Amino acid sequence: MATIDRSNTATAPQPRIHRQVVLPLGKSFEIAFNSIRVRFFRSLITTMSLVLAVSFLSFVSVNTDVANGLLSTGDPALRQALIRSGYDLAPEDTRADSSPKQRWIVILSLLVCVVGIVNAQLMAVTERFREIGTMKCLGALDRFILRLFLLEAGMQGLVGAGVGALSGAAFALLGNLLRFGTRALTTPAGDEILLSVAFATGVGCLLSVLGVLYPAFVAARMQPVEAMRVEQ
C-alpha cells in the first residue's frame, strides 16, 4: 500500500445509509466450526451430558430391538432365556417392549441433560459476551449471532449424540452377546437397531439445539455496550 488512492477516501461523496449486511452460510459454518475447535475442551464439557443421556437412550432401545428380534425367531429356549434375564413376558406376548418405568427413566435422563446443556451454554455465552459485543460493533445483526450459536450447538449435538448413540448401541449389543451368545447378533433386528441409533442421534441433536436457544437469544439481544462492559 505505497500509494493511497484518494478517490475512495472519506472526502469523496459517499452513499448514505444502506441496510445490507450479510453472513453467508458457508462462512457461518466456518466460524462456528473454528469456534468449537478452538474451545474444544469447553465444547467437550457442554456435550458430555448429552453423550451420556443419548447413549442411555440408545442402549435401552437397542436392547429392546434385540429382545424383539430374539422373540420373533419363535424359539421357546430363547423365550425362556429372555424371561430369565428379567423381561416380563406373558405367554401371549410377541414383543418385548421396554417397560413404562424404563421409559420414564430415559425421559428423565434426557430432561436432566437439557438442563445441563442450558447451564453449560449459559456459562459459555457469558464467557463470550465481549466477542459478541465486538462482532456487533463490526456490523453483525442479532440473527448472525443466533445463527452461529445454533450452528455450533447443531454440530456439537450431531457429533456428541452420534458418539453417544453408537456407544450405547455397542454396549447393548455386547451385553446381549454375553447373555444370549451369538444368536443375539444374528436376529433379524439389524434395521431396527440402525433406526434406533439414528433416532437417538436425532433426539440428541434436537436437545442440543433446544438447550442453546435461550442462551443464544440472550446473547443475540445484548446491546454492544452492555456486552463489552463485562470484565473478563
Add this chain to the structure above:
Amino acid sequence: MTSVRTIVRVANVTKTFQLGKIAVHALKGVDLEIPTGQYVSIMGPSGSGKSTLFNMIGGLDKPSTGKVFIDEVDISQLDAYELAWLRCRKIGYIFQTFNIIQVMTALENVTLPMTFAGMRSERATEKGMELLELVGLADRFQHKPFELSGGQQQRVAIARALANDPAIILADEPTGNLDLSTGEEIITLLKNLSHERGVTIISATHDIKMLNVSDQVVWIRDGRIDKIESREELTISVGRIDARAGA
C-alpha cells in the same frame, strides 16, 4: 477550506444512567460539530463522560435526550439493519482493551467486517493482507491474539477498523493500555491515516501526546464541553505552558 462538510453533529445530547434510585448524569447537554477529515481528540478527566459520548457517536448506545447525526442522518431513526450497516461500513471502532476476537487469527479479525459487508472471500483476504501490511504486521497474519503483544493487537484493531474504508474512526483511549513508545507509534499511525486517507478520527484520551497531532481538542469536564481548541490555539497555550515551565 470553504466547504468543509460536517460529518458528525451532536445536538444537545444528555445521558442519564439510572442506578437504582440514583440517577448518574454522565452527559449534561453536549453540542459538537466535527468536520470531515479532522483529527479530533476528546480530553477530560476520568469519569467526565468521554466513553459515554464515544458510545453515542458510534451508535452503540442511545442518548437520553438530544440527537446524533452522522452525515446529517439522525441515527436514532435507523432500524437494526441500517444501524448494523453504519457500524460495518461507515464507522471503525478502536477500543482501549483492543477487543480482538480471541478465537480468530489476525487476518480473520481484519476480514470479518468485510465478510459482513458482502465482500468475496479472496478479495477480502487480499485486502486484509494489505491492511496488515499497512500496520506493519503482514508476517503475523496467522497469529492468534494471545500470541501478539498489546501494541500489535491494537494495530490489528486499527487494520480491522479500516476494513471497509470507513469515513470515521472512533478510538476510545487507544493508547490507554500501552507503554509510552508503543502508544506513540499507534498515535503516529492514526495521524498518518487521517492525513493520507482523509478519515475523520475521533479519539477519547487522557494522553497528552495526542495533543500534538490533533486538529481540534475538545475538553470535556463533568458531562459538559469545557472548551474546544483548534490546533493554532493549542500550540499557543502549550507554548505558554512550556515558557512558564522554562522560567
